[in-house]
Amino acid sequence: xxxxxxxxxxxxxxxxxxxxxxxxxxxxxxxxxxxxxxxxxxxxxxxxxxxxxxxxxxxxxxxxxxxxxxxxxxxxx
Amino acid sequence: xxxxxxxxxxxxxxxxxxxxxxxxxxxxxxxxxxxxxxxxxxxxxxxxxxxxxxxxxxxxxxxxxxxxxxxxxxxxxxxxxxxxxxxxxxxxxxxxxxxxxxxxxxxxxxxxxxxxxxxxxxxxxxxxxxxxxxxxxxxxxxxxxxxxxxxxxxxxxxxxxxxxxxxxxxxxxxxxxxxxxxxxxxxxxxxxxxxxxxxxxxxxxxxxxxxxxxxxxxxxxxxxxxxxxxxxxxxxxxxxxxxxxxxxxxxxxxxxxxxxxxxxxxxxxxxxxxxxxxxxxxxxxxxxxxxxxxxxxxxxxxxxxxxxxxxxxxxxxxxxxxxxxxxxxxxxxxxxxxxxxxxxxxxxxxxxxxxxxxxxxxxxxxxxxxxxxxxxxxxxxxxxxxxxxxxxxxxxxxxxxxxxxxxxxxxxxxxxxxxxxxxxxxxxxxxxxxxxxxxxxxxxxxxxxxxxxxxxxxxxxxxxxxxxxxxxxxxxxxxxxxxxxxxxxxxxxxxxxxxxxxxxxxxxxxxxxxxxxxxxxxxxxxxxxxxxxxxxxxxxxxxxxxxxxxxxxxxxxxxxxxxxxxxxxxxxxxxx
Numbered sequence: 001x002x003x004x005x006x007x008x009x010x011x012x013x014x015x016x017x018x019x020x021x022x023x024x025x026x027x028x029x030x031x032x033x034x035x036x037x038x039x040x041x042x043x044x045x046x047x048x049x050x051x052x053x054x055x056x057x058x059x060x061x062x063x064x065x066x067x068x069x070x071x072x073x074x075x076x077x
Numbered sequence: 078x079x080x081x082x083x084x085x086x087x088x089x090x091x092x093x094x095x096x097x098x099x100x101x102x103x104x105x106x107x108x109x110x111x112x113x114x115x116x117x118x119x120x121x122x123x124x125x126x127x128x129x130x131x132x133x134x135x136x137x138x139x140x141x142x143x144x145x146x147x148x149x150x151x152x153x154x155x156x157x158x159x160x161x162x163x164x165x166x167x168x169x170x171x172x173x174x175x176x177x178x179x180x181x182x183x184x185x186x187x188x189x190x191x192x193x194x195x196x197x198x199x200x201x202x203x204x205x206x207x208x209x210x211x212x213x214x215x216x217x218x219x220x221x222x223x224x225x226x227x228x229x230x231x232x233x234x235x236x237x238x239x240x241x242x243x244x245x246x247x248x249x250x251x252x253x254x255x256x257x258x259x260x261x262x263x264x265x266x267x268x269x270x271x272x273x274x275x276x277x278x279x280x281x282x283x284x285x286x287x288x289x290x291x292x293x294x295x296x297x298x299x300x301x302x303x304x305x306x307x308x309x310x311x312x313x314x315x316x317x318x319x320x321x322x323x324x325x326x327x328x329x330x331x332x333x334x335x336x337x338x339x340x341x342x343x344x345x346x347x348x349x350x351x352x353x354x355x356x357x358x359x360x361x362x363x364x365x366x367x368x369x370x371x372x373x374x375x376x377x378x379x380x381x382x383x384x385x386x387x388x389x390x391x392x393x394x395x396x397x398x399x400x401x402x403x404x405x406x407x408x409x410x411x412x413x414x415x416x417x418x419x420x421x422x423x424x425x426x427x428x429x430x431x432x433x434x435x436x437x438x439x440x441x442x443x444x445x446x447x448x449x450x451x452x453x454x455x456x457x458x459x460x461x462x463x464x465x466x467x468x469x470x471x472x473x474x475x476x477x478x479x480x481x482x483x484x485x486x487x488x489x490x491x492x493x494x495x496x497x498x499x500x501x502x503x504x505x506x507x508x509x510x511x512x513x514x515x516x517x518x519x520x521x522x523x524x525x526x527x528x529x530x531x532x533x534x535x536x537x538x539x540x541x542x543x544x545x546x547x548x549x550x551x552x553x554x555x556x557x558x559x560x561x562x563x564x565x566x567x568x569x570x571x572x573x574x575x576x577x578x579x580x581x582x583x584x585x586x587x588x589x590x591x592x593x594x595x596x597x598x599x600x601x602x603x604x605x606x607x608x609x610x611x612x613x614x615x616x617x618x619x620x621x622x623x624x625x626x627x628x629x630x631x632x633x634x635x636x637x638x639x640x641x642x643x644x645x646x647x648x649x650x651x652x653x
Contacts, residue, residue, distance in 0.1 A: 011285075025142075028140045028142075028251075029137075029140075029142050030503075031138075031251050031255075032137040032138030032140065032177055032178075033137055033174065033503070033505070034174050034177070034255070036252065036255060038252075039255070044281070044284055044285070045284055045285040045286060046286070047286045047289075047399060047400070047402065047403065049403050050403065051286070051399070051402055051403045052399050052402045052403075052412065052502050054284045054399065054506065057174075058171070058173045059170060059171045059172075059173065059174070059204075060171050060174050060505055061280075061284060061505065061506040062503070062504070062505055062506065063284070063395070063398075063399050063402075063502060063503070063504050063505075063506055064501065064502065064503050065402060065406075065411055065500075065502035065503065066501070067501045068501040068502070068503060
């Protein structure tokens, strides 16, 4: 399976989180919001010029800064 | 023995609404994560016993990520567990995400009662939750409520005493916890499939770049129009007729009674302009002071907070933050920093308090400095409209342009100079909600009451002091001291020194003091900008000190003075 970051996922594509890069702080934060390895999500949109990425996780819509989205590796399902 | 009740839950689940329902204390609630940044206390009567109820800022887990969250988590870690009940408030439309904190709280051994809020909205969205089953699986009382209408609050209070700590064999790892949540949600939640509603289509469109851009553009344009329309309407249709009609004839009688001169006349009525009371220029305690506050400022305060309240409650603000994330990153902030800025347009004090939703100290310093320099409060804006409006929109727009450019340039500079980096945006985008009109009006009422209580004493005290000083000529030494500076650098008459100094008390009074000086439009323009930039009013000053600590507060103040000097001189030099 090809891994790619959330930034490179296309809009409306469903994917499964495989890894969150970065320190314990960011991992914790994402985890408490429901983004952790194994979790499925759908990308909703991506704002131009390294803007934020929005995803649907469960019933919540989350917005992540570009840098943070880069650290989330997913697999398309 | 239970002494306190804490309201704990994820951001934006309606904690503050539940709090108001339980205690009757009026607090501001909105539809975006992070409305509550401090804790609020109130009391609840439970079978004759008075319990303290504390509303906490929202948290996603027991590991804090911002200052507002830190405050809440620290408090939870320290509280005596046998004396406290935790009402864990959950958003029924988002059960899964909310349960993470719930499980953590139960594992920690707190006495938890669950308040499953927004049940009406969940039903609309086709979500059905089996309360009995959820109660059995979690082992704690679960009560479904709709706090906005008050449904279920009575049951919640009745069942508070059922709360008791569970003894669990183990603390779960985060991963395991999510697994367990998955299982719970699977067995209690039933989704019925429905077609997309218009609301969901709008929700979707507004988090996409193009849709979001046009929706935001439209919303901002409409908001601006609405504030002006309401503000001017209130002035022209209600406040001006009142002041110039019955109130003025009352004052004319008083003025004649006092013999049209003397100390008391000077204090109460002020100077007669061409033998008449002039509300804008007389500068009396009963003339200019109430006119400025009620007929020039209050209408815009009302209009602004009505519109802001609607935007807050619908859930528009976080979507606006998405569009601005990129721009704000260049200023060392991220998109969500727009929320303190927007609140700052009402009053700088709540704006600076709201910077607590930002993660780092550096961001808070940058955001607070930018708010106190480049974001004029609604009282000041109203007065700028009042004095510059008659020269045309060009000048009013010019002040905004100067402040906005300054805000951008200063942000770029601060970002380059202050050490550290900006954290990334990570927010939850709330669903659109359409609260009942009554809820919006109630919030407006809380804010207007707050405004009047804070503003009026200072306005009247300010005008009183200034009048006494003027009467005895005590300002002369002071104006003489700075006249060289304001004349040479800013091209202003020496009396403008008084206005700038009064600006420290309140900006609206300061602008009021400028009217009798008969300044040219260029001078009015410069002094308007200066008042916005130079020094925040005393209330902002205090909150800035408290929030930033002395060292950063000093930095912010020096930046303000320095920027004020430079911008004032440049404007004077470059405007023909």
